[in-house]
Amino acid sequence: QVQLVESGGGLAQAGGSLRLSCAASGSTFSRYAMGWFRQAPAKEREFVASISWSGGSTYYTDSVKGRFTISRDNAKNTVYLQMNSLKPEDTAVYFCAGGQFYNRDYAPSQGYDYWGQGTQVTVSS
Secondary structure, eight states: OOEEEEEOOEEEETTOOEEEEEEEESSOGGGEEEEEEEEOTTSOOEEEEEEOTTSOOEEEOGGGTTTEEEEEETTTTEEEEEEOSOOGGGOEEEEEEEEEOSOTTOOOSSOOOEEOOOEEEEEEO
């Protein structure tokens, strides 16, 4: 089992940047694929980005391609989401998620078992 704690959220202006972190503890983090999801008010939670446990594969939803970058540091048991060129529509609670998958290069958009509590990101226009 793994515990996940997000940090780094806050207020940014449109066009600005934020970096989210997700610290993992309790299990073999290096063997977990990790993902970021977000949920805006009155909307369903949606997939944002994922990274395989090898770090060799990443996957992004279309709306963040070219602006967001997911990465991981297995030595620090941490996954990051660098968010650049932020837009007001990026405003949401951001969650990290972890899951064990057999394929070391699999970066899924669903099927995660463990979730953090979320961190708020607010982008002003």
